Amino acid sequence: MTISGSDVTVESVVRRVVARHREERGALLPVLHALQAELGHVPQEAVPVLAEELNLSRADVHGVVTFYHDFRREPAGRTTVRICRAEACQALGADRLVSYAREAGLPLGETSADGSVTVEQVFCLGNCALGPAVEVNGRLHGRVGPARLGSLLNGTVSS
Template identity: 65%
Template sequence: MAVDSPDTSVKDRVRALVAAHRGDRGALLPILHRIQEEFGWVDQEIVPVLAAELNLSRADVHGVITFYSDFRSEPAGRTTIKLCRAEACQSVGAEQVVSHAEQVLGIKVGQTTSDGSVTLEQVFCLGNCALGPAAQVNGRVLGRVDAKRLDAILVTETVSS
């Protein structure tokens, strides 16, 4: 999606997604998920289109997008790393892994490297508690991730992306 203004084809696609869910109760969330799946992020420029199509205020649409951490308001890096920060993972060193990742990548959780190679995110449970600290790399859940394993993941994933 264009940052300046979504082109007509993007607007048309968004309208088609709205039409597919128009009769659904609470349609905004499934529509936003579909937009994120299709485009990789939810461009703020389509907020007025969604608001108009769903008869909602722009503030309502924006509020939902910013409330849920699953929605991105800018494109993600080629590699997305989600580090679990739930209690089970914290108890086995997750915070050290997060600190290491931030230091190595030169970014904070929730940011993307300047070259667009890696987006670092936090989650609060990947359901892999017995193998913590857990991470999810491009949708693949991994266990027992320490600083050394994270370094290996970064090398493998950023080279192959």
């Protein structure tokens, strides 16, 4: 499979990334992180190539990709929203944020039909004193209520 209309294939990207990490002990996790950084996700067709390159079984590679929630098997939306569901944020209203996202047609773990937004749950963003916390494209926001989440989803809040 080629990537975004280019002549580059998933296989060639996987082999290049593995070559950069081959000498590392336990290279699978660093390779998966690097693949996701480069491709935006870890495509299914990367699994057999990774298994061959790292001398692992396909089941081992698949198990790691599916066990860790940070690895995506499908591309994320242009905007990624992560809602903290840890205890402190739950106590301060994270459930209202999840409900708001669902009512807006953005269920957790899914990407909007137009590919614009992916909403995910996480279990701590390390911003417990300012919960409920939300991360939008890597930028942390505290004391987020449903109205502010709506603004973040629509791209109308910058801080």
